[in-house]
Amino acid sequence: MRDRPRPQALLVMDPAHLGVQFQEPQLRRLRDLVELADPLSAADLDAPLVRRRLHEVEVLVTSWGCPPLTKERLDAAPGLRAIFHCAGTVRSFVTDEVWRRGLLVTNAADENAVPVAEFTLAAIIFAGKKAPFLAQDARRHRADWSYAGRRGELSNRGRTIGVVGFSRVGRRVTERLRGLDVHVLVSDPYADAAEVRAAGGRLVALPDLLSRCDVLTLHVPALPATRHLIGAAELALLRDGATVVNTARGAVLDTAALEAECASGRLDAILDVTDPEPLPADSPLYDLPNVMITPHIAGSLGSETRRMSESALDELDRYLSGRPPRAAVTADEFAVSA
Numbered sequence: 148m149r150d151r152p153r154p155q156a157l158l159v160m161d162p163a164h165l166g167v168q169f170q171e172p173q174l175r176r177l178r179d180l181v182e183l184a185d186p187l188s189a190a191d192l193d194a195p196l197v198r199r200r201l202h203e204v205e206v207l208v209t210s211w212g213c214p215p216l217t218k219e220r221l222d223a224a225p226g227l228r229a230i231f232h233c234a235g236t237v238r239s240f241v242t243d244e245v246w247r248r249g250l251l252v253t254n255a256a257d258e259n260a261v262p263v264a265e266f267t268l269a270a271i272i273f274a275g276k277k278a279p280f281l282a283q284d285a286r287r288h289r290a291d292w293s294y295a296g297r298r299g300e301l302s303n304r305g306r307t308i309g310v311v312g313f314s315r316v317g318r319r320v321t322e323r324l325r326g327l328d329v330h331v332l333v334s335d336p337y338a339d340a341a342e343v344r345a346a347g348g349r350l351v352a353l354p355d356l357l358s359r360c361d362v363l364t365l366h367v368p369a370l371p372a373t374r375h376l377i378g379a380a381e382l383a384l385l386r387d388g389a390t391v392v393n394t395a396r397g398a399v400l401d402t403a404a405l406e407a408e409c410a411s412g413r414l415d416a417i418l419d420v421t422d423p424e425p426l427p428a429d430s431p432l433y434d435l436p437n438v439m440i441t442p443h444i445a446g447s448l449g450s451e452t453r454r455m456s457e458s459a460l461d462e463l464d465r466y467l468s469g470r471p472p473r474a475a476v477t478a479d480e481f482a483v484s485a
Contacts, residue, residue, distance in 0.1 A: 159214075275301070333351070385414060397421040
């Protein structure tokens with residue numbers, strides 16, 4: 148039971164995301180929890196009217212488009228106590244100053260992991276049947292479907308799936324793969340073998356995973372330590388005909404090394420993220436018949452983003468009720484997560 152006045156809150160995000168993530172049901176619930184004033188939302192924290200609002204607020208509800216919370220901007224919000232993020236990573240706007248002030252920060256990374264895991268599962272199933280590549284072949288072989296046999300065995304039964312990174316998404320992918328007749332290997336230096344086993348996988352070293360998998364799917368954050376985690380040497384360990392799936396971050400995969408392997412026809416790839424993003428217009432990956440590229444669509448889009456808004460509102464409700472958060476981001480976690 149709340150026994151204090153409702154705090155002042157400000158939404159900080161790009162206007163386009165505001166319209167998608169906060170429709171009438173979400174706005175109604177937000178108004179029930181906090182006091183909102185003019186402006187209701189902002190993307191520019193340096194505008195004079197917004198600065199006056201910052202002086203009053205206890206709570207920020209943020210999403211994509213939130214600018215960095217610098218010392219100067221936080222100085223303008225002396226009563227700020229909590230930041231509830233309606234998206235995944237907070238890396239683009241949370242600064243060291245946020246941690247120095249002891250502010251509560253939560254995110255909706257768990258909710259954002261749901262569509263990524265769904266997309267990845269579909270990519271893995273399609274990889275077993277070589278569906279994205281056969282779809283491209285169909286444009287050149289319109290009168291004769293016997294071309295399908297040129298892609299090798301088209302099957303998911305008995306395949307070995309290598310999951311690199313037992314992250315929020317990696318764990319969900321591992322769990323969803325239990326519905327298929329496949330073997331799941333997981334590589335993650337921070338993962339617990341018993342937890343991996345409970346999710347349906349087996350924890351192994353990265354070289355072992357690479358040498359045995361038919362589909363390699365990546366689920367590690369983009370950190371200095373993970374840049375080009377999968378490079379030429381790692382790709383060389385994969386079996387001929389293996390498929391590389393990347394729905395994590397482009398930088399964890401060496402683009403030039405992947406180009407060489409896919410151009411040779413030895414490996415296939417399904418890429419929702421690239422490095423750089425987007426790829427240069429002359430990248431050979433665009434034209435290769437054994438590569439499928441999508442424009443970073445695996446994460447939450449459209450109605451999926453409201454799942455994250457509702458999660459942030461749940462966290463706000465817990466905060467106002469004096470209950471502990473479920474998805475707090477700590478300084479220690481921030482250093483090693485996406």
